[in-house]
Amino acid sequence: MTAFFIRRIFQMILVVLISAVASYALLNLAPGGPLAGLRQQQQSARFQITEEDIARIRAYFELDLFLPYRFTRWLVGVPRGPITIGGNEYFSDLVVGCRKPLESDVLNEETGKFEAVITGCKEDVFMKDLAGRRTSRGILLGDFGLSWRILRDRPVSDLILSRLSKTLQLIGLSTLLSLLIGIPLGVYSAVRQYSKFDYIFTSLAFMGSAMPTFFFGILMIIAFSIVPKEAGWPYVPSGLSESVRDYTIPIIGAVEAGSIKDRFLHLLLPTAVLTIFNIAFYSRFVRASMLEVMRQDYVRTARAKGLGERVVILKHALRNALIPFITIVVFTLPGLFSGAIITESIFAWPGMGRLYLLALGDFDYPVAMAIFFILAVLTVIATLMRDFLYTIADPRIRLS
């Protein structure tokens, strides 16, 4: 048992490491990136960008370092400079990068175009040059570096923290609501199997699971925001997490921008979308699980003992039916962040998901990689917790 978890933890650490490397490689090995636009500007006469400027910008993005050094600096924050042992500096003359690459245009035989090819190096970067540079402590230690574009030179962690509470608000509220509504719905539907309620419920849940989030979100905006607003009925604001200026809604009255009422109204639609989706998913699962459990012998025994139907269902059946459900809920938690990406982008909700899209579209790689890394870690933790909870909730399960 303990051996299983120790092995599992090692596996998970490996998963985190590999996904860190993978995301880094994906974003850094690809051509283009932040310097692509600069090269075009360099060729136009109006902006005189000198070689020195390019070198400075390359140093800013750490593009002047060789990839292995760049990667370890990003991952764990080393090398920071020459190693000093007993007053002596070691490795200070080690070449770790190239400040000004030597480029020459080479004729590509196939396409007949000239292509810039790096053929050598005019000026090297030495280990001792790294000493003065700012370094993050490394992504593994929770330091995600500085943002490149969105909030230039501000720590990525600040940016993420400012958005995190918004996402947690959305996810927390919708998870809570969907559990509170979804479990009773699933149980009721299972107890009244083949009833009219069960039939309607299962068809609705089936449609819900086939409905794409983005389309459903747009439908909600149309139905509860746009159409009622035009008709002069009370409507719900859609978009952003709070309004910029004051507004009045029929019947509800004046709403001050940034007030609690304002924020609550803005929270309604995105929460509703996420909640309805989770309900469709959770209650289907609870229903199936309940139907399975209610066929078991111990439920029949409980009934035969003369226990009331309420006790049989809530105590004997539901508790056992929730065992697999707990693990499902835990495992979907990181998925909620991914799901929030789409919901946040429809409702312009300033959370992590939107930040992620913004960062990917804007070449702000430190931000994108940080969010991806956090998501990967969350998934891994959820996987571990799922296995762990499984053994706690159900002592019959033995892992090896």
Place this chain on the structure above:
Amino acid sequence: MSAAQVASLSAETVTIEERTPFQIVMTRFRRHRLAMVSLVIMTLVLLITILAPVIAPFEVQELSVNKYFVPFGTVDEETGRVHYLGTDQIGRDYFSRLIYAGRISLTIAIISTLISELVGIVIGAVSGFFGGWIDNILMRFVEFMLTIPTLPLLLIISSMLLRNEELIPIPEPLLRFMGNIMLLTARDSRNAVLIIIILAGFGWLNAAQLMRGMVLSLREQTFVEASRSLGASNYRIITRDMIPNAMAPIIVDASLGLAGYVVAEAALAFLGFGIQDPIPTWGNMLSASQEFMLDRPWLPLVPGLPIFLCSLAFNYIGDGLRDALDPRLKL
């Protein structure tokens, strides 16, 4: 009783009407009314998209100058053609674009499904059949891929690939072939092929796990043992005994996969990391309509409903197939 006696016995006494497995499955499938309705709808949709150039009154990129957002059913005065669903913000016919978009979206979904199921079948079968270190490596890899949050990774990969389209070399004839299917130029179809690669690259994991599970249980069956004792090679056992007998969950998975791919492709395009605008897909049409829905609230329904309908129909078909093939199956 000798074998001859048994043979004569069964021939005389068994009088049940003989039906092929296919017929049995079809009878059971027909009982699922919604699945049948879905099958009819999807056949219609496929026919319409195949006949796109015949049915669509306008070309994909054809602009009707000064006719932005004309209402449904407006007749073009010069040529007498009808804008059945009106025009979009730059005067392109909505109905025609919708059909062409359907052709592209469905092609992507179908080909992604084919590729991912094929890869899944091969990898799952090899992994389950040979076991040992091959199984260990392959399944660890599958598990690893499943632990990575899918949508964020899809977004990273597509944002990178769409900026560097030439990064993955795709042979020109393939591009031209795909372009012919989707009615695109070879250059435009590169975008679609990249999306197929991205989607299928993540889609095979589930199929591989299913296949491996089936092969593991089939490996112990007597007919496999019989095959082996008759001297069948591994290749023959896998292709003749294992794969045909493990098809039930794969077929169900494929039809649910189709629904997933239609939605996934639309989601990528909707978020701006899929196929880009001049090429029509339901996803980017929906995303474009979002901008104008304040004044025209019905607009998003035009590209949105087909996405939902296809997803729902494929799901119902999958449900019906599961009931027909093996009601105990849980997917």
